[in-house]
Each structure stands twice: as structure tokens, then as C-alpha cells.
Amino acid sequence: MSDPARTIRRVKSSRSLLESASLSRPGQLLAAAARPLALASLVANAALIVTGAAVRLTGSGLGCPTWPKCTDDSYTTTSEMGVHGMIEFGNRLLTFVLVGLAFATFFAVLLHRPRRRSLIVLAVAVALGVPGQGVVGGITVLTNLNPWVVGIHFILSIALIAGCYALWRRIDEGDGAPVPLVPTPIRHLAWITAVVSFAVIAVGVVVTGSGPHAGDQGAKRNGLDPATISQFHADLVFLLIGLSVALWFALRAVAAPAATVRAAAVLIAVEFGQGVIGFVQYFTHLPVLLVAAHMLGAAITWTATLAVLWSLRTRPALQPAAVAPAVKSEEPTPVPAS
Structure with missing residues (x-):
């Protein structure tokens, strides 16, 4: 007798092949590009942090003094607005690149066979998050670069990086239940490290909002003492490095997979590099290039943190549900002869 589960797998495989075959050639190519597109979206969102840093560090935050237009009469920058207008308008244009990548990724995931709801949800979140991020960027201009709104703008970029990273990794995984690769206490330590x-x-x-690089000479600061908040920031950095080193030793102690140990080591290296840049920029009075490198380092550190969390488990393919054996049809009860 044939195995019902094996039969179902064959049927699903055949159905997937038929669905793929039903796609046009461009559709097949787009579906196959889902993961590269997700990676491109991740890189582009990290690049937005760098261009945003360029806007702030050159004092171009109000290079386009209004939004959604660049001026009251034009959606684009004008020659009278000079280099500040060009920098701010260029940063706005990058948002359209991010929107294009996000929607291309969404359609690629939609065409992916078999179609996976988990990927569609992530792709939709990113596709909606990018224009939402643009709206918050417009609000920062309309509020004359309020430091708290600017801070929310940056945090949304960090959230989008997390969404893009999750989508990029999930495309290459199954939809089965996560299988832990390390003991529960170590997973808890990793999540504490991520927090x-x-x-x-x-x-x-918040430190940036208290310092000199607010995006425009007339922009308000958040009113906090830069020295005090910088010290608190440094204390958290020391705590983060300590937790990361402890996590690395714990992973080695339980003979965690090599990829997991390697991810923790990369995180420590990135944190040390980011910490050195942070201390040097502080004691050299915040030179523009080092501040920009530090903001890029924040995106890299966050991505390395996500890589550690992802390395703690694996997700197999979703197994088809077992089918109950077919019920035998009842034979008619013979009627006794009278």
C-alpha cells in the first residue's frame, strides 16, 4: 500500500511545478529574484541612514524647507537653494528607490511558488513601512527638525532594517516550527543582548539630538546635557560588549553550531569597532566623517545583532499533515433467505 504522507508530498510537489510552469518567463525570473531583491532592500535602507547622516552633518535638513514639495512652488530643488537643497532633495529621491525595491520584492514573493503567507506578510510590512518612513521624514521638515521626531525617523530605519533582514533570511527557510540549536538560557541571554x-x-x-549636528543651525536641540547622556550611552556600550562576550563564551561552552559562534564573534568585532569610532569622535569634538561612520556602524551593529538571533534556531520545511486512512465502503448486509 502507498504511504498517504508520501502521496501528499508528491501531489504538492506536482502542484508547485504546475504553478511555476503557469507563470510567464518574466514572472519566473522575478520570483527567482525574491531573495536578491530582499537583500538589495536591506542594503538600500542602510544606505538611507548614511544619506540621512549627510543631510544632518552638512546642515541641509531644511535644504527643502517644506514637504511634500521642496519649495512652495516646486517639487524639485532649484538653483537658488544651492548645495543644501541638492543634498536634501537627493535624500528624498532615494526614498523612491527604496519604494521600488520594496514593491519589486513584494511582487517577487507573491509570485514565489509555493506561495507563502509568512513571506507575503513581511513583504507587505516593508512595502508599507518605506513610504511611512518617508511621511515621518516629511514631518521632521514640517516641525523644523524637532529632535524627537528626527529620532523617531531614525528608529523607523532600524525597524525597516529588521524587517528587510527577516524577509531576506525567511525566504531561504521553511515554514516549519523553529528548532532551537542552543539551550533556552542561552537564547534568553541572546535576546537580552539584542534588547x-x-x-x-x-x-x-538622543545623544545626537543633544549635540551640534541637528541638521540646521536654527534647529532646536532636545535640551539634555550632552556630557551626561553621552556617559549613559557609553555605559550601555560597555554593558552590550560584556553581554556579547559572555554570550560567545556560553556558546562555546555548549558546543553550539560553528555558524552561531561565528555570528557572536562578528558581533563582538563590530561592537569594538563601533565603540572605538564613538570614543574617538567624542574626544575629537565630533568631526563630520567620524559621525557619519558611527551612524553607518549603528546599522551594521544592528544587522550583526539580528544575525546572532537568527543563528540560534533553524526552520525546516513545513511537513504536510498526515491524512487519515480512507474508510472502507460498507458492503451491503446479506439478507438471510426466508
Whole structure:
């Protein structure tokens, strides 16, 4: 007798092949490009942090003094607005690149066979998050670069990076239940490390809002003492590095997979590099290039943190549900002869 589960797998495989065959050649190519597109979206969102840093560090935050137009009469920058207008308008144009990548990724996931709801949800979140991020960027202009709104703008970029990274990794995984690769206490330690990593980034945003690089000479600061908030930020950095080193030793102690140990080591290396840049920029009075490198480092640190979390488990393909054996048809009861 044939195995019902094996029969179902064959039927699903055949159905997937038929669905793929039903796609046009361009559709098949787009579906196959889902993962590269998700990676491109991840890189582009990290690049937006760098271009946003360029806007702030060159004092071009109000290079386009209004939104959604660049001026009251034009959607584009004008020659009278000079280099500040060009920098701010260029940053706005990058948003359209991000929107294009996000929607291309969404359609690629939609055409992916078999169609996976988990991927569609992530792709929709990113596709909606990018224009939402653009709206918040417009609000920062309309509020004359309010430091708290600017901070939310940056945190949304961090959230989008998390969404893009999750989508990129999930495309290559199954939809089965996550299988832990390390003991529960170590997973808890990793999540605590991730929370502290996010806290370091968030407090770093507050530090920037208290310092000289607010995006425009007339922009308000958040009113906090730069020395005090910078010290708190540094304390969190020390805590983060300590937790990361402890996590690496714990992973080695339980003979975790090599990829997991390697991800923790990369995180430590990135944190040390980011910490060195942070201390040097502080004691050299915040030179523009080092501040830009530090903001890029925040995106890299966050991505390395996500890589550690992802390395703690694996997700197999979703197994088809077992089918109950078919019920035998009842034979008519013979009627006894009278």
C-alpha cells in the first residue's frame, strides 16, 4: 500500500511545478529574484541612514524647507537653494528607490511558488513601512527638525532594517516550527543582548539630538546635557560588549553550531569597532566623517545583532499533515433467505 504522507508530498510537489510552469518567463525570473531583491532592500535602507547622516552633518535638513514639495512652488530643488537643497532633495529621491525595491520584492514573493503567507506578510510590512518612513521624514521638515521626531525617523530605519533582514533570511527557510540549536538560557541571554543593542542605538539617537549636528543651525536641540547622556550611552556600550562576550563564551561552552559562534564573534568585532569610532569622535569634538561612520556602524551593529538571533534556531520545511486512512465502503448486509 502507498504511504498517504508520501502521496501528499508528491501531489504538492506536482502542484508547485504546475504553478511555476503557469507563470510567464518574466514572472519566473522575478520570483527567482525574491531573495536578491530582499537583500538589495536591506542594503538600500542602510544606505538611507548614511544619506540621512549627510543631510544632518552638512546642515541641509531644511535644504527643502517644506514637504511634500521642496519649495512652495516646486517639487524639485532649484538653483537658488544651492548645495543644501541638492543634498536634501537627493535624500528624498532615494526614498523612491527604496519604494521600488520594496514593491519589486513584494511582487517577487507573491509570485514565489509555493506561495507563502509568512513571506507575503513581511513583504507587505516593508512595502508599507518605506513610504511611512518617508511621511515621518516629511514631518521632521514640517516641525523644523524637532529632535524627537528626527529620532523617531531614525528608529523607523532600524525597524525597516529588521524587517528587510527577516524577509531576506525567511525566504531561504521553511515554514516549519523553529528548532532551537542552543539551550533556552542561552537564547534568553541572546535576546537580552539584542534588547541592550537596541537601547544603545536609541540612546545614541538622543545623544545626537543633544549635540551640534541637528541638521540646521536654527534647529532646536532636545535640551539634555550632552556630557551626561553621552556617559549613559557609553555605559550601555560597555554593558552590550560584556553581554556579547559572555554570550560567545556560553556558546562555546555548549558546543553550539560553528555558524552561531561565528555570528557572536562578528558581533563582538563590530561592537569594538563601533565603540572605538564613538570614543574617538567624542574626544575629537565630533568631526563630520567620524559621525557619519558611527551612524553607518549603528546599522551594521544592528544587522550583526539580528544575525546572532537568527543563528540560534533553524526552520525546516513545513511537513504536510498526515491524512487519515480512507474508510472502507460498507458492503451491503446479506439478507438471510426466508
